[in-house]
Amino acid sequence: MTRTFWVGGNWKMNGTVAAVKELAKTFNAGTTSSDVEVVIGAPYVYIPLLADSLRNDWAVAGENCYVKASGAYTGEISPEMLKDVGAKWVILGHSERRNVLGESDQFTAEKTVKALEAGLKVVLCVGELLEEREAGTTQTVVNRQLDAVIKAVSEADWANIVIAYEPVWAIGTGKVATPDQAQDVHAAIREYLKSAVSPKVAEETRITYGGSVNAKNCKETAQKPDVDGFLVGGASLKPEFLDIVNATN
């Protein structure tokens, strides 16, 4: 089967009203292939504006959510609220949530369940730290992060999950994983899904790469058989994001 290429932008904690309008204008003017699915993750406060301004063939994502629909959880945002203001997706388990905010595999899995229940699609981020790669434990770490979610969701839920493999040492560092490094981990993730979930889920789930992706380095990685797209940080705040969206053209 062919997996539709998927490219996400993750604006992280960046943006202003003016910048959101300007970027939406730039992206709306770009020509992209209809064979690519595009999603932009924006800070909560800019989601309604982005959802209103962005081209209809691209979707908007929240960058996180909580595990309750509403209630006394000061400062938190529910998946239902994200949906209410126009988000179709949510990014969960990003390494900045895991490593800066201390969020666990278990909490990420719980968020995944609640987001799916609310009708959002999930970008599930996994990836190892530099010391874990150097210790040869990349796959152990990634499988452990996946395991929490595998235990919490049903086989059918995987149709609404895109995995983003993001080695932490490559995020925002300019030190991109080589196409082969990305391919090796993606292939191992697919193999793991095959045994831990099902051959169908392994075959159909999109596994994307994130970490210092830019217009120059995306093309070769995009050709790898188990790379089904990208999750892009810094470059998604620039016009070059359109070149990444068109990486397979």
Ligand SMILES: O=C[C@H](O)COP(=O)(O)O
């Ligand atoms: O979610 C995106 C990743 O953290 C990658 O960020 P980056 O492209 O700025 O390295």
